[in-house]
Amino acid sequence: MMLNLTDVLLDDKRIAAEAVIGLKELEFSFGSFPVEKSGPVLITVEKDEKGNLEIDGRGTVSVRIPCDRCLDDVTVPLELDFVEKVPQRAEVSPEEARRGPESEDDDISAFDPDCYLDGYNLDVDKLLLGEALLNWPSRVLCREDCKGLCPVCGQNLNHGDCGCERKALDPRMAKVLDVFSKFKEV
Ligand SMILES: [Zn+2]
Ligand SMILES: [Zn+2]
Incomplete structure (x- = not known):
């Protein structure tokens, strides 16, 4: 899902949207995990007084992760609650925005806004994928006494x-x- 940020970037408006993750699976270097329930995640985007872009998100994405001990699938709700600040940078020219992404690089780094900001658009899937990784559980058990x-x-x-x-x-x-x-x- 793409969120158009023109209102925020050009008119300093605040936008709010209920977003769902459009991915069937979350894919990381350590495996891929089916998405059981993709949200919604309430996303608000606005500029702060310094002109920095502030992206807030709150919601839950549920994924299936194998139990660490028995490997049975466990449904794990990842509670996302984040604020990403994107420093103000040279304005993206409309030509640049029309040209779209420069490369199809899928490397995910939650802290590099270039991976989820694409001209005037916010790539919600990539943003939420990065946030899910940051909230990844260190241990998953189907039950405590598995x-x-x-x-x-x-x-x-x-x-x-x-x-x-x-x-x-x-x-x-x-x-x-x-x-x-x-x-x-x-
Ligand atoms: Zn045996
Ligand atoms: Zn287990």
Whole structure:
């Protein structure tokens, strides 16, 4: 979704819009995650007294992330509440705005406004993608006491025990596995 900023940039007006993320999946270097519910996120854009652009956003985007232990999908609501200040810079000429983006570079950096500001338009998807990354949970569990996967057969232990001899793996096997992982590093 593109938000046209002409009213703000040329007429110093304030605009407010209910935005939804147009992406089916959030794609990052560490994986891609299906969007379960894409908002809405209330976005307001205005100029502050110094002429800087101020972009406020508040809302929730829900995504499916695998549980850290058992890999089952968990629906995680990412609460977005942000203020991005874009320093005033040389006015974008109308020609430049018409020409559109200079490159199709999809690298996302939430702090680089060039990635979500495109002439007179705000690329809401790219902005929200960057904000989602900033609010990414450090840990995702399907439940606090998730039992995880059996290290022997891979069964999800929340669904019942598989009967494997897992205890044998504990102290001595851990050492063997350590040796293996050292070999792997070489
Ligand atoms: Zn789990
Ligand atoms: Zn097992």
